[in-house]
Amino acid sequence: MKISRRNFLKGSATTLFLAGFNFPVLANTIKKKNLVIIMLRGGMDGLCAVPIIGDKNFEKRRKDLILDETIKLNSDFALHPKLKNFYNLWQNNLGAIVHATNIPYTKRSHFDGQNLMETGGHIPYAIKTGWLGRGMKLGELKGDGLALSLPMPLLLRGIPSNDNFYPSKKRLPRTELLQLLKSVYADKSEHDLANMMEIIANRSMMSSGGTSMSRKNSSLAYKAGLELKKINGPRVAVFEVDGFDTHAAQGGVNGSHSDSLIEMDSIFKSLEKGLGNEIENTLVLTLTEFGRTIEQNGGRGTEHGYGSAIFMAGGLLKKSQVYTDWPGLKKKELFEGRDLNSTTDARSVYASAMSTVFDIDFNRIQKEVFWGDKLQNLSEKLFKS
């Protein structure tokens, strides 16, 4: 079967129309909306997670990695059979996919690529803040970020006082000591340290201590869901899933790429559980540095590629759909003759998501977060306002 080029995501007249004007934002100030980003490190294989149906080029090049028993999403695309929780969301109009998309990075280094997926920039290591942090700054969301990992991801940098949670098994020192350290930091103009200590001191006052929590992404996601649900809780959460770099033994349904996808899927489930009804006011998006080559390599794995897919979940989605301007998989349609092309700048999706969730005019985000780069406003197509 040959599917034709589609134009789901082509051109957005509003971008041009609004350019240069600073319209007052129609914010719904009562509703608290949340944005969750799941970073998929190592290069998520969009063609493994959301394979195209009945494409001979694909089947020929991926002989050993074609999955059995995929879940059919529509006439063109299927879903990896292990993504059961995502499929559940999909069936309830709470799940959607953007396919053939990537950040505008066409080389194949994880480190450069991951740096750029977090900064949103063009030159690796040139920008020291993350696009999400800058977007939050624009939305004046200081203290509203929560990372579910031990280091603070670059993605959230650009706004101070973010929290992270990855439970320690020991008791904190007394609040008084923490307050003293905070004042020492402040006196020495160590503002970052002072901000951190403020968060720690608050946590020490809140926590009863003693109970140790699991650090699995599924437990962290439940906890994050509970926090996001609170009216005065964080509005942004960031997860990390590793292990997508499957150069070898990528395997089929039970291979190593599946393990990482299953971990991602468990986050969807636990977030939904923790959020309860607030899933309606939440948007979850995945982010990766690049896709993987169409062709399998000698070790039944895949190499670093280009175009991938974005998983989206939550009640702020318009509907369940695979949005794509599908580039095709014939040799001449591939990027550098080997990778799925990217027809949508992934940053358009993230900029639109921030515009929707943070109630900021898209053009301001485009201008102030992404340096005026040419991005499409997809807010109306993908998300509820």
Next chain:
Amino acid sequence: MKNFYRKVAFGLGPKDKVPSDPLKWATSQLNEIPEFSWKGKILPEKELRNYYRDYVYGDRKVLRKKFKNDKDGYKREKNKLRHVTGQKFWWNLELCIRHSEALKSETPVLAKLWYFWGNHFAISEKDFLAQYTTGAYQREVIRANMNQNFEKMVQEATVAWTMIHHLDNNDNVGPKSQEAQWAKEKGRKVGVNENHARELLELHTVSPDCGYTQEDVIQMAYVMSGWRPNWGKKRLETGDVHFNGEYHQPGTKRILGKKYKSGRKSLSAVITDLVNHPSCREFIAMKLCRYFITDNPTKEMMEPIIKAWEKSDGFLPDVHKAAVEVAFNYSEKYNKFQNPENWLLIMSKMSDVELVPTPKLMDLYTLGLKPTHEQRSLEYLLRELGHHPYLAKQPNGWSDVSDDWMSPELLIRRLVYAKEAYYKKNRKSQTNEFYEEMVEKNYDNPNEILKTINQQGDLSNRHVMLFNLPETLKS
């Protein structure tokens, strides 16, 4: 100036004399590679790799077949196999050896540079390398070459078994090689794997600043094709690395504009050219400055290191001395945020924490048993601090930029484990006098520091304060 002792080493311990010439004290540690100060057992990498072999063979070829239909039995037997092959013990022993160099040796400056190079040629989390061979690789390939030219370190690290396995070069097969032909006849497909080639360029030598292209990476992968472990039925992938011409891509390769003939010698020839590329010395000089001095090194800082490199043809003792001297000259102006492991060692050294289990305790370990809590303490602690040197997330190692270490959880760990460490000190060092003397010896503003920490009544809290003051976190 006293921060210099913490900047290039781990501060001065209670038994250390205050050096009359700090710079000389530091540079004189860099000429030779002394014996390890660890007095317990030290195993060669090859022997540890045999344990790795026994584990993968036992798991893949024996247990998986035997317990095909018995998930619980499989789990139980696999656990036994872990202990029979020392999976939870060896990396703890390696950390004892590693940390003794910082805490007990006469050459702590060399130790701090050893950690730098181990992280430069990082082995990140993959399979069970960390548990079996990463520590030994850092001893035998990295440290052993710290009195050699940089080139020799690159040559050896590139074909080290741990590195080859880590970066998938065993899957890198020339598409026109003999092996590819055979595979094709059998209906199998093999091909190039760029991973190792890319990291050799990007992380280990010239860095992307030199402007190589995707084609250069592929050509580099062709050069590297054939460098793989000697495969055996019983050894699986754990045999020694050798050059197997049957996997090598024939024909001339072209990297950064230069041609290389096909064959075994081409990898070494390319490495020689890479280490002599100006981008390579600039990259290493920048990284050394970033490690010791500041997140944002200046051209002026890098200059003397690059000069020393050019003058000595990349002779590492000279490069190291230049870096240490620059760190000395900038010690008043810059303080470098210490990563969690170096911070832990600074605290342990200055305040006399018995961090490392004794050789006697470690040598009591018997294969087959689960190591005790004490025997496993270092590995656990580093993981909790968020900085296990053998478990970097990616081949670019752990970050040496302070922002990456700045988060509530990471700082919480420093608070709670500073407290834990206090109780690991012997009684004699749990006195006010001890702390006064230590602060006097190690800080330029002792009165201010003592005044601050003495606001806490309890000595253990003063200890927590001291090691979380800006002066200690940033040295």
